[in-house]
Amino acid sequence: MSEISARIKDVIENEPVALFMKGTPQFVMCGNSGRALEALRAAGAPVTAVDVLPDPSIRQELSEVSGWPTIPQLFVKGELVGGADITQELAETGELQKILEEKLGPDYGNGAAERVVDVVSATRA
Amino acid sequence: MPVDRLESLLRDAFPDADELRVEDRTGGGDHFQVTVESPRFDGLPLLEQHRLVNNALAEPLRDGTIHELRIKTKGTM
Numbered sequence: 001m002s003e004i005s006a007r008i009k010d011v012i013e014n015e016p017v018a019l020f021m022k023g024t025p026q027f028v029m030c031g032n033s034g035r036a037l038e039a040l041r042a043a044g045a046p047v048t049a050v051d052v053l054p055d056p057s058i059r060q061e062l063s064e065v066s067g068w069p070t071i072p073q074l075f076v077k078g079e080l081v082g083g084a085d086i087t088q089e090l091a092e093t094g095e096l097q098k099i100l101e102e103k104l105g106p107d108y109g110n111g112a113a114e115r116v117v118d119v120v121s122a123t124r125a
Numbered sequence: 126m127p128v129d130r131l132e133s134l135l136r137d138a139f140p141d142a143d144e145l146r147v148e149d150r151t152g153g154g155d156h157f158q159v160t161v162e163s164p165r166f167d168g169l170p171l172l173e174q175h176r177l178v179n180n181a182l183a184e185p186l187r188d189g190t191i192h193e194l195r196i197k198t199k200g201t202m
Contacts (some may be wrong), residue, residue: 032193069179069186070194085196086171 004029005061008050012065015048015117016104018075020062025114030112032084036072039091044109045062045100049116058119126154131182138181139163143201146154152155166200174198 011018021027040047052058052071066080074081092095098110131147166174174185178196185191
């Protein structure tokens with residue numbers, strides 16, 4: 001397994017809410033990634049973001065790990081929730097909050113922050 | 126990629142679709158909104174519904190022909 005692939009798995013398995021996106025929460029580079037991020041913000045979720053743009057192999061290896069072809073991809077507690085449309089739809093019906101509560105507990109939003117993990121060099125900001 | 130090529134891929138995957146629409150969102154042939162209503166979605170979680178659509182469009186998604194895809198699925202129940 002490549003280092004990038006191992007770091008991708010580490011983020012998926014260990015971050016409560018992992019969003020693989022184009023850009024970062026501060027500099028969103030794609031409308032779909034922005035929609036997923038806004039849905040998570042509206043639900044008050046903590047977000048650990050991974051920018052897939054710095055290296056094309058991130059996207060490739062992520063899709064191999066997840067079996068999902070497009071970006072963004074949202075994982076809650078290690079489980080794929082879906083892409084932008086699913087995330088947005090779940091947020092609109094209140095289902096996203098329910099999933100977050102079930103998987104992370106009712107206090108999931110306490111001190112919720114956004115951070116970025118770099119899976120190429122493994123630095124965290 | 127022309128809209129009718131996408132439509133035919135989806136038609137093959139969902140021959141029983143009650144509604145099947147593909148919209149080229151930007152006119153550039155790479156940003157699409159697809160809407161599929163099919164009894165195959167009945168009882169399936171949203172994730173699996175979208176997975177079926179992604180599978181139908183696996184080729185153009187893989188080779189980058191589709192740059193951005195928006196999906197709306199509906200069951201019939």
